[in-house]
Amino acid sequence: MPHRFPRVGFALLLLLSLIALPARFPATAAQELQNTPSNVLSDSPISGFELRTVIGGPGVPTKSIHWWSTLGLTNCNGEFPNSAKIKLVPSLSAVARTLEPQTCRLLDASSSNVVRDGQFVYFYADGEIRRKAIGAAAADLAQVMTRVTIPSNNELLSPLALDSAGRLYYATYGGGVSSIFRLPADDSAAPVGLVAIGARVTKIVPARFGPGVNAETGGIVLVNNGDLLRWDVNSSTPLRTLASDIETFAVHSYNFSLSGSIGRVVTVFAARSGSLLKINAASGSQSTIFTATGDNRITSVTTDSDGAPANRNVYLSETSYVFNPFPAAVDTSIRRAPLTADATGDWDLILAEGGGTNLRSDDQKLYFLNNKNLSSGSAILSLPTDAPAIQIDIEAVDLEANQAIQSFDPAFPLIENHPTYVRAYARIKSDSTAKNSYSVTGQLRGTLNGVSLGTLQAERTFEVVPESTRSLADIRRDATLTFLFELPDDWVENGFDAPLPGILNLSFSVNSNGDPPETTLANNSVSRAFTTFQRYRPCLMFVPVRTEAPLPSYNIPNWSSVMARTLSYFPFGSFRTFLPWNSTDLEGNYILSDGGDPYDFSEQGGDGDAIDDLNLLQFFADIPESCENDWHFVGIIHPKTNWTFKNDDDQSVSRGGLGVRPDMSCWRRSALCRARWRGGQDGWCGHAGPRAWP
Incomplete structure (x- = not known):
């Protein structure tokens, strides 16, 4: 609805328009540069990516990225058929290559991802697990991993994972139960069943829980109902539920030595919509180390590489939302905290706007997809992991x-x-x-x-x-x-x-x-307290006044809007109005006059005579009983009334019609239809009743 801004004595006009202002606080050029993301590569769309770092030559790391796009749908027809592809850059300075060209049967299931080792990429397509050599051409056919086992009446799920020993993990689902399997990534042996979970698996991260073993003995699993589970074949509790209502997570591990003994700590950083949990995977003990603002959500989390926590960090993406009426992502920021963080106050803001999800770290740079929510992006960006904190x-x-x-x-x-x-x-x-x-x-x-x-x-x-x-x-x-x-x-x-x-x-x-x-x-936040009051409804007795102009019409147009305008000037909620017209014949009604003659408003003081006569009505008029506490007579004149007179200095003065004596209750501008509308004030004033205006 349009806004109305009442006032007494001055106008309050609000112009609802945006003005861009160039005001700035000083910021060093170095800080501005460090907190500005760099573009690593562009492609559209990108659903997800993975970063791989290999130490080669004289300790020089080589970084590569593979990425994919998919709608995660199982159909090739209809209005939204699936369309997917897989691409790769063998080094960040190399030209991007397409490994699998765009097709609807590729990554055609929800939670589809792509994993790789030094030789192959592995992916789900058309109900199968396939692999393709890193150096293959786009036209080369991918190999089907024929040893993948799918139990009877089960479907193959799309999430895949690789461990440090070169083993591939996958899951099947049937009868309300997911089964996780592991087999050599070279497809040289049959898979081994590892664990059964009573929900559909959406993400698998293999983990090594003991310090004396060289390969993963279990892992962390997220299922579609939001439960986060740990399985460890060497634990007295092989399968443990760590948390519920989880949307995404990251795992960090390291060995430690204490009194000659070697131990291993596996920590899970789990995002539960608006909070981040830090969970000990062995004991299940946990704490909330970050709480998002308002209705914001944590949409991604990652850590630096495995190793002792010193000088290593955990990172998260926080996406802000508006509801109009449905939630819509506005922007995404990125925060950083040491791996030892145990409270929200430990977090630094390193990117305030223009962040994204799919966070990945190589310890020097933090990589992310330029999507402000969980949809596809069009570029992979990076930010220094030691970017200065923003204030x-x-x-x-x-x-x-x-x-x-x-x-x-x-x-x-x-x-x-x-x-x-x-x-x-x-x-x-x-x-x-x-x-x-x-x-x-x-x-x-x-x-x-x-x-x-x-x-x-x-x-x-x-x-x-x-x-x-x-x-x-x-x-x-x-x-x-x-x-x-x-x-x-x-x-x-x-x-x-x-x-x-x-x-x-x-x-x-x-x-x-x-x-x-x-x-x-x-x-x-800022607060104030105000008092509120009830007010009596003043009674307004409208009286036509005879001048040389025609009488005011008995059928006053726009009466409701006139009264609403009038009401905006006064501190109460409504009026009670009385129009003393009993006849459509104007002369058949009571008319205030100067002994039967018109008042001459063109003479100085002529309007005062009319006001004096209005005062006399206080003593003779029949006032409704409900109005005896607060009533006011209001004279009405025709707008053609001549209200200009010569003052003592022979100057022409135009009047606005408002009585100004201390004992008069004044009726402010625009109050009365058919009243003269001039300058600052209009209408008439009558003597106040026993109680003054509120």
Whole structure:
């Protein structure tokens, strides 16, 4: 609905438009460069990728990336047929090559991925597991791994994994049970069944749980109901549920020596929508080490390479969402913490905007897909793992509730059944990036007499800028920097019998969805308390006034809009109006006149005579009993009435029609249809009843 902004004495006009502001905090060029992602490669679409590092020559690492795209569908027909491909760069400086050309039978199942070793890539296609040599041409046929076993009445699942001993892991599903198998990646021997799990497997990560073994003895598995499980053939509890409602995870392992004994620690970092768990895979003990802001989700997690935790990190992607009414991803940030992290405060923000998922680390750089949620991307980007921490702090400054007067002074009470608007203000307290202008969300919470009223969302995002460039006074003058809320009527109800006031507590929060992500949220809210009152409904007695112009019409057009406009100037919810027309013949009604003659408004003081006569009606008129506490006579004149006269200096003065004497109750501008509409004030005033205007 359009917003109306009432005022007394001055106009409050809010222009709802966005203005881009160039304000900036200083940021070093080096920091800006380190926190700017680099493009590793571009291709569209990319569903996922894996990074491989091989140490060759004189200790020089060679890094390669393979990636794939798929819709994960099982059909080749219809409106959305599956379309997939596999590509690779043997080194980051090499030209990309297509290993498997685009086809609908490739990776045609949900949770499809591609794994590789030094010689082959392995993938799911058309209900089979296939492999293809790294150096093969796109036109070469892939080899079907014929030793893969699929139990009767089972289907082959698409997730695959390789371990350090060159063994391939896969799963089948049937009768509500997944079975995980392992076989040599060269397809030289039959597979071995490892574990059965009562749900559909979606991800497998092999793991070595003992320090004295050279190959993986189990692994970490995620299933489609969100359960995260550990299986270890050498454990007294071979299969253990570690957590539930998990969406993705990463595993880190290392050996340690204590008092001459060697042990091994396997840690699982598991993302549960808005939180990250750190889980000891052996004992199952766990703690929450990160909690996302608001409704944000953790959409990816990874660690540096296996090894002692010193100087190694864990990384996560946090995606912010808006709901309008369904969730939609807005942007993704990236955070970093040491592997020893045990609290949310241990995390550094290293990329505030433009992050993505599918995080992978080679200890020097962090790689990710440039998608802000779990959809496909068009590029693989990288960021230094030691990128400096970003500092962003957005502060909620103040709020004000307005009806007729815009003021921070809470001495002005709010009147029920009256349009009420809240303006709230925020600014950037600090920002170590080079941006320093963000479009952010705002919300308003309220309680009335201690009872929750719920939450209002700002109708759109608003701009915030640094406090060093715009004062609060400047912000109040700029609608693009003001968060605007229209309060529902029930937020301003009293709830108590008059004259007891109600207490309305309002709390404004800025950037509640964490976009951009902030270093601290301690100053993101500000609160104020207001009083609310019930008001009596004043009675308005409208009286036609005879002038040299025609009489005002008995059928006043736009009456409701005129009264609504009038009401916006006064501190109460409604009027009771009385129109003393008993006849469609205008002359057949009561008419205020100067002894039967018209008042001469063109003479100085002529309008005062009419006001004096209105006062006399207070003593003689028959006032409805319900109005005896608060009534007001209002004179109405035709708009053609000549209201210009010569003053004592022989100057022409145009009047607006408002009585100004202290004992008069004044009727403000635009109140009366058919009243003269001029300059600042219109209409007539009559003497106040026993109780003055509220």
